[in-house]
Amino acid sequence: MREFKALINNELIDNGQWLEIIDPTTLQPAGRVTALSAQDIDNAYKAARASQKAWEEVELLKRMEYVKSFRNEIEKNKNEIAQIMSEEIAKGLKESLGEVERTIEIIDYTLEEAKRIDPLAMTGEGMGAKNKIGIFSRVAKGVILAISPFNYPINLAVAKIAPALVMGNTVVFKPATAGSLTGAFLGQLALNAKLPKGIFNVVTGRGREIGDIITSNKEIDMISFTGSVGIGNQIRKQGSSTDLVLELGGKDPALVLDDKNLEKYADEIIGGAFGYSGQRCTAIKRVLVSDEIADKLSPLLKARVEKLTVGKPSENANITPVIDLKSADFIQGLIDDAKEKGATILTGDKREQNLMWPTLIDNVTVDMKVAWEEPFGPVLPIIRINSVEEMIKIANESNFGLQASVFCQDISTAISVAKQIETGTVNINSKSQRGPDCFPFLGIKDSGEGVQGIREALLSMTRYKGLVINY
Template structure:
């Protein structure tokens, strides 16, 4: 069984307390990580604060050198990290390996982008001040608390850590409980990359015991969080004086407006709905379509769903076990509620513990929980509507506002509809997805706060500092 310790001020912490991480495939321990206490958390933040001034004073190219060395170590260890990810969160090995390699590409792009954070220079002449020149540079905010989710334990962690470090911040990193083995493995990479003491700290443990301690420490200057709506809203409430960037849940709709490319639409919808067993905030989680088109679309969707392989991550199955049995129970509850209220199961609705077969549900109404609640699992509801106006209304009545998809060959119509949908991003003739990572990524309402993406992360983790020259 894997055993990884927390990492504070370049030292591994063994306080004698451990947290077991359960393998979703076997439902047996995949490993264990240190379960930190309050004094350990305080030590991590103090180390980050102490190191921050020296770290930010380093030339940019020196910080880039350290982060680039981390990337090299990431690639050296990509097979092992992909194996850990596959065991820890039941992600297919091939997909896990792709995530690690994609993360290295994100680091490369972030390094190039940070070089372009040029100061803003301006005069005051437009306001009648003829003797002033202002130079406004981006400077680090200080200590960043980075909290990542289980579903992309490498990609979404490094997407926070790399821009924070490159811009001169120091980091206290808390991986999700499922994802802690991957997160704690980063300490090995940081040591091999010769990171200076205190700039990168990994804190692990039971969220219910240390969650508030991690997010409420007075040394925090910014929190970058990806995870549940409940925790995100708690952060909004408790961290009113701390800068926040939050990526939370979604109930991303797919609006199908015509039947001109149904095969293509269905391919995109299935990929969007069932990638990583639907455990993605950007997964397509409901299809809004008219009766006439639905009668043609549903059989195509059914055939594609039934073609998905169901099994174990080591076999690179399309559908693997969801993260735990509690999640499976919740997903099943949404399906059962829809069935009781008259929805029709087209295919799926089979379960062995937390391995759930991909399920397509037709005839879902707005009275059903499945129309509104985020399942975070392999189930796709079809909601039949009478008009594009009704589609827009249902899409916008959600408390989520992350992404949406509009499928229509008339781009004028598609754009008119897209502009009326209240989400961070609308994809036309494509599935909802985070990438490419260089694009801004954002949600509104209960889906998030602030903007992510490579350049946007660099901006969110820095602030302007102005110097005005009077002559």
């Protein structure tokens, strides 16, 4: 069984307390990580604070060298990381390796983009101040708390860690419980990369016991969190004076407005809905379509769903077990509620413990839970709506506002509808998706706060500091 320790001030912590991480495929322990105490966590923040000023004073190119060394350790160990991920979150090995490689690309782009965060220089002449020049540079915010989710345990961790470090911040990193093996392994890689003491700390443990302690420490200058709406809103209430970037849930709709390229639409919708068993905030989670088009589209969707393979991550199956039994119970509850209220199961509705077969549900109505609640699993409801205006209304009535897709060959209509949908991003003729990572990524309402993306992370983790020269 794998065993990884927390990292505080470049020391691996063994306090005799452990947290077991369960393999979703076997429902047996995949490994264990250190279960830190409140004092351990406080020590991590003290180490991050004590090292921050000296780290910020290291010149940019030298900081980049350290981060590049960390990047190289990730690359050298990419197959091991992929194997760990596959074991602890049941993501296919091929997809896990792809996530690690994408993470390396994010670091490379981050290092290049950091060179272009130039100061803003301006004069006061427009306000009648002829003898003033202002130079406004970006400086580090200080200590960053980075919290990653289970579904992308390295990608969404490093997308926070790399920009924070390269801009002169220090980091306390808390991986999700499922994902802690990957997260703690990053701590070992940081040691291998010989990062300076205290600039990167990995804290692990039982979220229900230490979650509030981790997010409320007085040393935190900024929290970058990806995870559930419930925890995100709890962080909002706690950290009234702390800068926040939150990436939360989604109920991303796909609006199908014509039948001119239904084969392509079906491919995009299925790819968007069932990637990593639907356990993605950007997954397509409902299809809004007219009766006439639905009669043509639903058989195409059904045929594609039935071709999805179901099995183990080691087999690179399209659909693998969802993260735990509790999640499977919730997903099944949404399916059962829809059936009881008259929806049509086109395919799926089969379960073995937490392995859920991909399920396509037609004739879903707005009184059904699956029309509104985020399943975070392999379920796709079809809602038949014969008015584009009503589609937009239903899309906007959601408490989520992350992404949406509009499928329509008339680009003027597609753009007009996209402008009316209340989300962070609308994809035209494509599935909803996070990437490319150089694009801004954001949600509104319960889907988040602030903006992510490579350049946006560099900016959000810094602040202006002005120098005004009077002559």
